[in-house]
Amino acid sequence: MPAKIKPAQGSPYARVLGVGGYRPTRVVPNEEILKHIESSDEWIRSRSGIATRHWAGPDETVTEMTLHAAGKAIADAGLAPEQVDAVIISTVSHFKQTPSVATEIAHRLGTGKAAAFDISAACAGFGYGLTIAKGLVVEGSARYVLVVGVERLSDLTDLTDRSTAFLFGDGAGAVIVGPSQEPAIGPTVWGSEGDKHETITQTLPWDVYRDGGRPEKYPAIRQEGQTVFRWAVFEMAKVAQEALEVAGISAEDLDVFIPHQANMRIIDSMVKTLKLPEHVTVARDVETTGNTSAASIPLAMERLLATGQARSGDTALVIGFGAGLVYAATVVTLP
Amino acid sequence: MAATQEEIVKGLAEIVNEIAGIPEEDVQLDKSFTDDLDVDSLSMVEVVVAAEERFDVKIPDDDVKTLKTVGDAVTYIAEHQG
Ligand SMILES: CC(C)(COP(=O)(O)OP(=O)(O)OC[C@H]1O[C@@H](n2cnc3c(N)ncnc32)[C@H](O)[C@@H]1OP(=O)(O)O)[C@@H](O)C(=O)NCCC(=O)NCCS
Numbered sequence: 001m002p003a004k005i006k007p008a009q010g011s012p013y014a015r016v017l018g019v020g021g022y023r024p025t026r027v028v029p030n031e032e033i034l035k036h037i038e039s040s041d042e043w044i045r046s047r048s049g050i051a052t053r054h055w056a057g058p059d060e061t062v063t064e065m066t067l068h069a070a071g072k073a074i075a076d077a078g079l080a081p082e083q084v085d086a087v088i089i090s091t092v093s094h095f096k097q098t099p100s101v102a103t104e105i106a107h108r109l110g111t112g113k114a115a116a117f118d119i120s121a122a123c124a125g126f127g128y129g130l131t132i133a134k135g136l137v138v139e140g141s142a143r144y145v146l147v148v149g150v151e152r153l154s155d156l157t158d159l160t161d162r163s164t165a166f167l168f169g170d171g172a173g174a175v176i177v178g179p180s181q182e183p184a185i186g187p188t189v190w191g192s193e194g195d196k197h198e199t200i201t202q203t204l205p206w207d208v209y210r211d212g213g214r215p216e217k218y219p220a221i222r223q224e225g226q227t228v229f230r231w232a233v234f235e236m237a238k239v240a241q242e243a244l245e246v247a248g249i250s251a252e253d254l255d256v257f258i259p260h261q262a263n264m265r266i267i268d269s270m271v272k273t274l275k276l277p278e279h280v281t282v283a284r285d286v287e288t289t290g291n292t293s294a295a296s297i298p299l300a301m302e303r304l305l306a307t308g309q310a311r312s313g314d315t316a317l318v319i320g321f322g323a324g325l326v327y328a329a330t331v332v333t334l335p
Numbered sequence: 336m337a338a339t340q341e342e343i344v345k346g347l348a349e350i351v352n353e354i355a356g357i358p359e360e361d362v363q364l365d366k367s368f369t370d371d372l373d374v375d376s377l378s379m380v381e382v383v384v385a386a387e388e389r390f391d392v393k394i395p396d397d398d399v400k401t402l403k404t405v406g407d408a409v410t411y412i413a414e415h416q417g
Contacts, residue, residue: 047377226380227396236386265377 006328008140011179014133016335017144018079020072021302022065022172023289024056026113028091033166035161044166049264053169053290056155058322060170062094064106066150068174069298074177076335077084077176079144081110086142088132089118090125090294092323093152105187107146115142122200123188123260125149125294125323127330131188148174156202158220167263168221169290173298175335186247186331189239193325196226196231200226200323223324232266232321236329237273238317242325243329245273254280255314256304256334261296270319281309294320310334337416338390343344344411350385354378359394372405382408 153168
């Protein structure tokens with residue numbers, strides 16, 4: 001007989017307790033993008049719904065943006081930083097491989113010795129982080145978990161690439177996940193489709209420089225736009241539908257829909273396919289924020305709550321999807 | 336059972352109406368999706384996805400670009416439907 005191991009004491013359920021966001025001060029209108037590509041404001045708006053995006057300045061680093069967003073989320077949850085005992089940062093645009101940016105964040109926020117690590121799940125990063133956080137809270141390894149999606153995608157944008165130059169933005173969105181007596185985060189429908197890993201990808205790995213390469217262009221994100229669009233409108237609507245079903249929520253029960261803010265056309269198509277009733281508030285933050293990858297869902301969530309378009313206690317469907325390809329969808333009660 | 340040409344045109348007309356709001360009667364064989372029917376490259380992807388479901392065909396991305404007119408799409412679907 002092996003010795004008996006005492007398990008951790010978790011919480012019956014988990015919930016999102018607070019949210020916070022940071023958008024860089026510099027607003028970049030489509031006109032500025034047109035200096036680099038042959039396009040038009042009208043084309044960009046009609047194909048993506050994007051009018052402006054925020055691009056970070058030199059001082060608005062991944063770390064600094066995260067500290068702002070995280071500080072707000074912690075305050076929104078009514079916590080003190082030292083109560084946070086795990087920090088999960090989802091990003092693809094922090095250019096120092098090790099240590100994780102999460103450790104510096106945990107320290108500078110004043111969490112004490114919170115467990116801290118980064119994850120890489122591109123535009124599904126928020127849902128991946130949320131799922132891990134929920135697991136930690138329910139299992140008992142952490143009581144309050146900070147989950148942040150943060151990107152400086154402007155650093156990974158080729159301004160001369162017509163299919164991406166207008167798309168990406170920068171920012172940070174954070175939530176606190178903590179214990180709950182009621183279910184407030186549904187089951188996650190998530191996965192990966194690695195057979196499509198080439199459809200959104202960094203053009204070159206960093207080690208081209210180590211190996212003496214002097215590529216003409218700095219590595220950037222490139223994509224097969226139509227293939228990704230097709231996958232998003234067709235497959236992701238099914239994933240969103242499944243997330244509702246496994247949570248036992250009908251479209252009628254739903255108050256808010258917060259899809260990853262990739263492209264307004266994808267959002268419109270999903271709303272149609274899901275047959276969301278008129279009363280459901282749909283996040284359309286992409287218009288002024290662009291695609292901020294892992295940050296897009298918490299940023300949109302914060303804005304909907306701040307502007308009164310959504311309310312605390314509302315039932316929201318969230319779905320992220322992107323490079324990998326990866327996806328994650330779930331239903332949450334808004335903080 | 337395979338759809339007839341007439342059924343394919345009617346089905347496509349319904350799809351185009353649903354996605355782009357174009358009256359069904361405007362969807363004629365000689366009409367260009369982008370120039371005549373206000374179906375841009377992304378709406379075209381949605382039309383194709385809907386047509387795949389409805390007519391049990393696979394239309395790969397590379398072939399989508401060859402479907403300029405309603406007639407092109409009807410011929411393609413008639414030849415490839417399962
Ligand atoms: C990027 C995206 C807007 C491009 O739209 P698209 O319709 O697929 O564009 P295509 O490259 O097929 O080009 C269609 C037409 O527009 C033109 N075009 C392409 N980019 C253009 C631009 N930036 N400005 C003006 N015209 C452009 C092309 O030349 C082509 O014209 P043609 O038909 O006369 O040859 C779209 O594919 C998209 O948003 N996909 C999803 C991407 C996404 O969300 N990725 C992130 C997921 S996390």
